[in-house]
Structure formats: C-alpha cells, structure tokens
Amino acid sequence: MELLKQFKTYFTGLLILxxxxxxxxxxxxxxxxxxxxxxxxxxxxGKYPDAIEVLKNIYNEDSYEINLRLGxxxxxxxLFSESLxxxxxxxxxxxxxxxxxxxxxxxxxxxxxxxxxxxxxQNILDVNPNNSIAHHRLGLIYYGRNxxxxxxxxxxxxxxxxxFDYDGLTMLAWTNFKLGKQRExxxxxxxxxMHTPSGSSALEGLELLEK
Numbered sequence: 001m002e003l004l005k006q007f008k009t010y011f012t013g014l015l016i017l018x019x020x021x022x023x024x025x026x027x028x029x030x031x032x033x034x035x036x037x038x039x040x041x042x043x044x045x046g047k048y049p050d051a052i053e054v055l056k057n058i059y060n061e062d063s064y065e066i067n068l069r070l071g072x073x074x075x076x077x078x079l080f081s082e083s084l085x086x087x088x089x090x091x092x093x094x095x096x097x098x099x100x101x102x103x104x105x106x107x108x109x110x111x112x113x114x115x116x117x118x119x120x121x122q123n124i125l126d127v128n129p130n131n132s133i134a135h136h137r138l139g140l141i142y143y144g145r146n147x148x149x150x151x152x153x154x155x156x157x158x159x160x161x162x163x164f165d166y167d168g169l170t171m172l173a174w175t176n177f178k179l180g181k182q183r184e185x186x187x188x189x190x191x192x193x194m195h196t197p198s199g200s201s202a203l204e205g206l207e208l209l210e211k
Contacts, residue, residue, distance in 0.1 A: 032058055039069065048077040064093040071103045080107035098124055098131075114141060132158050132168075139171060148178045159188075166195040170202050182209055 035058045042051035052073045055066055071086035084107050090100035101124050108116040118141060121134040128134075139154035152175045158168035173188035186209050192202035 036065075036069070039073065043073065043076070048073055052077065061089065062093065064090050064097075067093065068100055068103065071100065071107075075103070075106045075110070078110075080110045083107040084111075096127060098127055101127075117141070130157075130161055132161050132165075135161075136168065136171070139175070143171065143175060143178075146178075148175050151175050152179065164191070164195055166192050166199055166202070169195065170199065170205070173202065173205055177205060177209065185209060 035054050038054045039051040042048070042054065052070060055070055055073070059066060067086045067090040071083050071090060074086060075083040084104060087100045087103040090097070101120050104120045105117050108120065118138065121138045124131055124134045135154040135157045139151045139158065142151035142154065152172070155168060155172040155175050158165065159172050162168055169188050169192040173185045173192060176185040176188060185205065189202045189206040189209070192199055193206070196202070
C-alpha cells in the first residue's frame, strides 16, 4: 500500500513536469520565458524586488520552476519565511527532487533553524545516500555541537567516498582527536598533508598530537 502511494506521488510529479507550458492557465510559453529572462536580468543587477515581481506577475502555484526560482530570489532579498514557503511548494510538487531541499537549507540557516537544516540534509540523504556534501555539512553541524560520535559517522562516510579529500580527512582527524583516538587522528592528519602539505588545520592537529 505504501509503495502504491509513493508511485502515485511520483506519477503526479512526473505529470506536472511533463505538463505543456501552454496548460498553465491562459499564459503562453513566450510570456513565461520572457518573465524568466527578465528576472535573470534584474537579478544580475541586484534588483531582486523587480526580479520577484516579474515572476509573481505570471505566478502559477502549480509551477515547480516558478516556485523554485521565487524561493531563491526571496532568499536573496532577505524574505526568509517567504522563501521557505516557495521552496516547500516546490518540494510538494516534485517530492523526489533535491534542488528545493538544498534551497530550504539557505533560509533555514539564515533563520537559525538548525533542526530544519538537519532535516533537509537527512532528506537529501534519503534520496541520495552517498551525497558527500550533505554528509560533510551534517558532520560540521554535529562537530559544532560537540556530538562527535554523530559527526564521526558522517565524516567517515565522506572519507570512504573520497579517500584523498583534504577537508574530509582533516575533519575526520579532528573528530577522532576529540574522541581520544590519537593514533587514527595522526594517520589522517598525515594523509591530509600528503594532499595539501601546507594545510594549516592538519599541521595544527599534527603538532598537538606529536608533542
């Protein structure tokens, strides 16, 4: 039953994606494309209110693309609550898309709603379990909270995916250091320095451990 429900949700999203632009009310495709073009021009010159207005003039609540674009533009304008609303509409329209999940992170971070940020990264990982950026950023959040076991899980995943990534190696090393795993931390700091010999964070960590 749950599988059928997921299929219906997916199929509905697919129909919306494939819906001809001419089916969006009485608007025609030329007006829609022109509005998007004008919004890009306004954005390039920092005229975010104008970029928002031109899209709101052709707004259709069933348009994934317009909601996604307005989510970005309202975020850039500092309208964080409005940005969340647009991104969430985009998510509702295309539940399997990752774009609006990344989008929600921006206003949620600006509002200091870190639980929402964590939830969005987890949602991204539900769709794409090997997304190294989501794992790294979750690791940073948990590290900042001194939740080192949880941070370790995410940084370890990053290093398993990218064994020669400086940032991943360094953060996993620091997390091991915080967990009292000095030998593991030394090995990781040294590997990080093989990638970036002048890396200040790795050098600092290694100096602390080799005193």
